[in-house]
Amino acid sequence: MTSASDVLLSVDGLDVDLPGRTGGRVTVLDDVSFDVPRGRVVGIVGESGSGKTMLLRALMGILPDGADREWRRVLLDGEDVTSSSRRLPAAMVFQDPMTSFNPLVRIGAHLTEVARRFQKVGRRQATALAREALAAVRIPDPGRVLSRYPHELSGGMRQRALIAMALLAQPELLLADEPTTALDATIQAQILALLRTLQAERSLTVLIVTHDLGVVAAVCDDVLVMKDGRFVESGEVDRVFREPRHPYTKELLDAAPDAPAELGAAATGDEGGTHA
Ligand SMILES: Nc1ncnc2c1ncn2[C@@H]1O[C@H](COP(=O)(O)OP(=O)(O)OP(=O)(O)O)[C@@H](O)[C@H]1O
Ligand SMILES: [Mg+2]
Known part of the structure; x- marks a missing residue:
C-alpha cells in the first residue's frame, strides 16, 4: 500500500504498563504495532479506556509516574531510533484546553x-x-x-x-487528543478544517484521537481501531468504513449515529466540500 519511505513513524511491539490501583501492574498497551504514513491525517478510534491517550502519551514520552514503556522497534523516517533518547518530532494538543x-x-x-x-x-x-x-x-x-x-x-x-x-x-507529527469534543458542531467543523489545512500547508502528519466516527469520516485519510490496548484494524477510512474486517469495527460502525454507508460517503466525498 505505502512504501517504506512514505512512512514517517513505524512502531513495533509497544507495551505500556502502569501501577495498578490495588497493587501489581496493569497492561494498558499490549504489543501495539502500527505505521503512521507521512503527510496523512490518521484517526484513532476505540472505546473509553482502550488506551488511546496512553498511546499518544507514550509517543510523547510523557506517561504518568510509575509507567513503564517498552518497544521492540521504532523507525523514524526509516531510521532506527529504538534505543535513542532523542524525542520524537511530535507535539500534542491535549483533550481539554482549559487544563493545558x-x-x-x-x-x-x-x-x-x-x-x-x-x-x-x-x-x-x-x-x-x-x-x-x-x-x-x-x-x-x-x-x-x-x-x-x-x-x-x-x-x-x-x-x-x-x-x-x-x-x-x-513538530513533524501533530498529535491531537479529542481536539473538538468540548466544542459545538460549527466550531468543531472549523477546527477540523484548520487541522486539515495546517497538515497541507506545513506537510504535517496528524494523529487524531476521537470517539466520533463522523470526525474520522470528515477529516481522516486513515484510521486505526483500538480495543483493550491493541489495534484490531487499520486502513484507509474509505475501506474500513465500507468493508470493516474486524467484528469490533463493525460494532463501532453499527453504534454510530450516522449509518456506516453515510460515513463511507463522507469519507470519499469531495475534499473541498467536507473540509470547508
Ligand atoms: N494516570 C493513570 N494511572 C493509572 N491508570 C491509568 C491512568 N490513566 C489511565 N489509566 C488507565 O489506562 C487505561 C487506558 O487509559 P486511556 O486514558 O489511554 O484511555 P482512552 O482510550 O484515552 O479513554 P477515553 O476515551 O476515555 O479518553 C485505562 O484502563 C485507564 O483506566
Ligand atoms: Mg483519552
Whole structure:
C-alpha cells in the first residue's frame, strides 16, 4: 500500500504498563504495532479506556509516574531510533484546553516559552514567532490575543491557541487528543478544517484521537481501531468504513449515529466540500 519511505513513524511491539490501583501492574498497551504514513491525517478510534491517550502519551514520552514503556522497534523516517533518547518530532494538543493552559498565565507567555525552548530564540523573536503561530491558526488580531488570559478566549479560540502552541514546537507529527469534543458542531467543523489545512500547508502528519466516527469520516485519510490496548484494524477510512474486517469495527460502525454507508460517503466525498 505505502512504501517504506512514505512512512514517517513505524512502531513495533509497544507495551505500556502502569501501577495498578490495588497493587501489581496493569497492561494498558499490549504489543501495539502500527505505521503512521507521512503527510496523512490518521484517526484513532476505540472505546473509553482502550488506551488511546496512553498511546499518544507514550509517543510523547510523557506517561504518568510509575509507567513503564517498552518497544521492540521504532523507525523514524526509516531510521532506527529504538534505543535513542532523542524525542520524537511530535507535539500534542491535549483533550481539554482549559487544563493545558495555566489560567494565571497569559497566552503570550505560554506561546513564547515554547518558542524559546524549541526554537532557541530570544524574547523578542519568540514574541514574533508566537504572533505568527496565532496568525497561522487563523486567529484575528494575534497581538491582542497574546495579552489575553486563557479564560478570556472562547472555546474555539482557545483550541486554536493550543494548536498554535503545538506548532511552535515545530513538530513533524501533530498529535491531537479529542481536539473538538468540548466544542459545538460549527466550531468543531472549523477546527477540523484548520487541522486539515495546517497538515497541507506545513506537510504535517496528524494523529487524531476521537470517539466520533463522523470526525474520522470528515477529516481522516486513515484510521486505526483500538480495543483493550491493541489495534484490531487499520486502513484507509474509505475501506474500513465500507468493508470493516474486524467484528469490533463493525460494532463501532453499527453504534454510530450516522449509518456506516453515510460515513463511507463522507469519507470519499469531495475534499473541498467536507473540509470547508
Ligand atoms: N494516570 C493513570 N494511572 C493509572 N491508570 C491509568 C491512568 N490513566 C489511565 N489509566 C488507565 O489506562 C487505561 C487506558 O487509559 P486511556 O486514558 O489511554 O484511555 P482512552 O482510550 O484515552 O479513554 P477515553 O476515551 O476515555 O479518553 C485505562 O484502563 C485507564 O483506566
Ligand atoms: Mg483519552
